[in-house]
Amino acid sequence: MERAVEWFVAITSLAIGASHSLRPRDWAVAFRQLHACGRPGAFANGGLSLFTGAAIVAGHSSWAWPGAVITGFGWLLVLKGTGALLAPDKALQSMARGNRAPQGFVVAGVMALVIGAWACYCLWVNAPSTS
Structure with a gap:
């Protein structure tokens, strides 16, 4: 199961990291629209993080x-x-910063690329032996 999660993290982190790094203005628009939804937007954003994190923790x-x-x-x-679901107003403050500063998405993208590369490293280190 851990290998499956490492593959999941590698694929999603590399794709999201590349998207954040190459399309920061589009991500800023997406966060602006989520922010405009108010607390429901914070719940949607928080739910995505919680779901992804719970899937990783459950399998790894x-x-x-x-x-x-x-x-x-x-x-x-x-x-x-969990923080976004329990304190949506705080999450909205964070989302507001994101839509004002698209370059922050580049930083987040680089961090996601690092996590994706680390997952690839884990897959390589733990690769089944063929001998």
Whole structure:
């Protein structure tokens, strides 16, 4: 199951990271529209983070190196999503900053690319032996 989660994190993080890095203005518009929805927009954004984080944590509970980074990333997403659901006004403040500063999406994109690359590294390190 952990390999499946590592594949999931690799694929989604690399795709989202590339999109954030190459299309930051489009992401700013998306966050502006979510922000305009008010608390329902914060709930939608938080729900996406919570769902993704919970899927990672459910399938990747290892705290052994190097996979611990993936597990930790999952827990951070769970915390982010839970925070948005329990304190939507705080989440809206964060979303407002994002739509005012598209360059922040580039930074987030680079971080996502790093997580995706780390997941690829985990897949490589834990690859089944063919000998």
